[in-house]
Amino acid sequence: MAIGKFICHKCDKKLEPENIVLEYLGRRMTHQFLSCPECKLIYIPEEIVEGKIHQVEIALEDK
Numbered sequence: 001m002a003i004g005k006f007i008c009h010k011c012d013k014k015l016e017p018e019n020i021v022l023e024y025l026g027r028r029m030t031h032q033f034l035s036c037p038e039c040k041l042i043y044i045p046e047e048i049v050e051g052k053i054h055q056v057e058i059a060l061e062d063k
């Protein structure tokens with residue numbers, strides 16, 4: 001993921017990477033997402049969310 005090309009449209013600030021804890025199906029995982037230092041909006045690209053959740057679903061089905 002290219003860091004630095006994403007700008008918060010509301011604040012016009014460059015988004016910075018931040019560790020976010022996700023909870024999905026009772027599992028916790030930490031993932032780095034871009035967030036706005038001004039309004040704390042977390043920018044999660046849809047393809048990353050879908051890819052991540054798809055991976056978790058596959059991992060759970062294997063067990």
Ligand SMILES: [Zn+2]
Pocket residue numbers: 008009010011012013036037038039040041
């Ligand atoms: Zn902002």
